[in-house]
Amino acid sequence: MKAPLNTLSYTLFDLFLVSQSVLSVQKTMNPKRPCKRFILYYHDIxxxxxxxxxxxxxxxTTPTKLGDFVFGLxxxxxDPVTKNQNPQSPPAAQxxxxxxxxxxTTYNAWFAYTLIFNSTEHKGTINIMGADMMMEKTRDLSVVGGTGDFFMARGIATFETDAVEGFKYFRLKMDIKLYECY
Structure with a gap:
């Protein structure tokens, strides 16, 4: 009868060790204080x-004939991404x-893209996706991952339209706040 008790004891001890190791890896996030932050400018021509x-x-694609807001385009x-508003500045990322x-019924876009960094300052990628509700002053998109210096990054990229020249050119100010950094 001691064998089943020993097996149960070892199993409970193993579960305890696993739970402790999982808890020790868990990171704490502070929404008021990101671990990394960038202000970058996205230029689209x-x-x-x-x-x-x-x-x-x-x-x-061409827009559908549904609505008046290029639905389906x-x-x-x-696109180049710079540290300032000048599109001719050296790119900080692509x-x-x-x-x-x-x-x-209004202008709204859904973005999915990768910021690619390849400089002496940063190497790696940041993946961003989400809805860009263009009529809002600021919009938050999700940082859903990354590689290199941004391995497994999580956070928020806040968009603000900085310049618009018709349908040909626009510039977005991106305030990227990473809350999960490794």
């Missing part, structure tokens, strides 16, 4: 059909991904 030398993005991009307009 949509191909207008003729100026291919300056374009950094292109429509991959999909844009792929490889933003590669897509956005598509997903509302029939």
């Amino acid at each position: 949509l191909l207008n059909g003729t100026d291919t030398s300056n374009a950094t993005s292109a429509a991959a 999909l844009v792929v991009f490889d 933003a590669q991904g897509f956005y598509f307009y997903d509302m029939k």
Whole structure:
């Protein structure tokens, strides 16, 4: 009869050790104090059909005929990201991904992209996705992961429209706050 009791004791002890190791790895997050923070500027120059030398993005679909807000238009991009508002500044990163307009009643886009850092300051990627409700002054998108210096990063990228030139060019100010850093 001692064998089943010993097995139970060992099993409970093993469960205790596993639970302690999981709890010791758990990180605490403070929403008021990110572990890393960047202010960056995203520059998007949509191909207008003729100026291919300056374009950094292109429509991959045509909008549907539903609504008046280019509903269904999909844009792929490889955009420069700088530390200031000047698009000719040396890039701090490249933003590669897509956005598509997903509302029939107002301008709203859904973004999914990777910020690629390859400098002496930072190496790695940050993955960002979420809804960009353009009529709002600021909008939060999720930082859902990363690699290199940003391994498994989690946080928020707050967008603010910084400049718009019709449908050809826009600049977003991105306030990126990482709350989970390794």
